[in-house]
Amino acid sequence: MNDGNTDEAFRAAHTIKGMCQNMAFTRLYASSHDITEVLRGKDLEGARQMIEKVGEDYNTVIAGIEKLLAQP
Known part of the structure; x- marks a missing residue:
């Protein structure tokens, strides 16, 4: 999204x-x-406002996977 390419970001x-x-x-x-x-809808500014939430949810998924992988 940093380069303004909404198609690639989509x-x-x-x-x-x-x-x-x-x-x-x-x-x-x-x-x-x-x-x-x-x-x-090619709303790059709107997407930028949402990216933090996506990142938080992504980190939650990764933490859960790591927890499962750490189990014996």
């Missing part, structure tokens, strides 16, 4: 959304769905 968000739906990462799916729809 594709990335859409890919993340699909992966999250397939893996039942519901919070990250919801936030990636929301940012995908904003980017579909």
Whole structure:
């Protein structure tokens, strides 16, 4: 998004959304769905306002995966 390319940002968000739906990462799916729809409308500023939430949800998923991998 830093280069202003909404098409590329849309594709990335859409890919993340699909992966999250397939893996039942519901919070990250919801936030990636929301940012995908904003980017579909080419609203880069709106997407920038949402990216922190997507990042938080992503970090939550990663922390959960790491916790599972650490189990014996």
